[in-house]
Structure formats: C-alpha cells, structure tokens
Amino acid sequence: MRFAVAHKVASYLMVGCAYCALVAGGGVSPLIAIGGLIGLVASWWWEPPLIRFEKWSWVWTSASIFALLYSVLTAVVSGDFSSRIADLLI
Numbered sequence: 001m002r003f004a005v006a007h008k009v010a011s012y013l014m015v016g017c018a019y020c021a022l023v024a025g026g027g028v029s030p031l032i033a034i035g036g037l038i039g040l041v042a043s044w045w046w047e048p049p050l051i052r053f054e055k056w057s058w059v060w061t062s063a064s065i066f067a068l069l070y071s072v073l074t075a076v077v078s079g080d081f082s083s084r085i086a087d088l089l090i
Helices: 003-024 030-043 053-078 081-089
Strands: none
Touching: 003 030, 053 081
C-alpha cells in the first residue's frame, strides 16, 4: 500500500471515530449528523485531479461563514454553547 493511501485511510479513520463520538454523545442534531456523514463520505473523492479547488473556493467560504453564523446565533438564542460547538465541528 502506498504511503499516500495509507495516510488517507488513517486520517479518515481518525475523523470517523471523532464523528462517531460527537454523534453518539447526543449533542448533535440529526440533520447536522446526516449532513456531516454525507460530507465525510463525499470528501473521500474531493481531491485533485478530480476537482479544482480554485473553482469551489467561493462555495466553501460561503458555507463556512453560514455555518459559523448559524452556530453563533443558535448558541445565543438557546444558551447551549457546547452543543452548538459540536454542530460547528461537524
């Protein structure tokens, strides 16, 4: 097995275990958990040469800003900061 493939598999196993721990803890809403799982699976193929990062940078930046604003607003409204931080991590 090539080093790049072994590194990718080990990285995804580590992120998958962290994802399972956050979801199993019960602090993450089901909609965020499903979106995170879809994103985790889709990210396996999200690498050059299949995609060009420059083409998608505005989408990533917009989604990141939206996720941050959503997390801050829901944390302020609900008063539950720890669960909203878990949502942002996913």
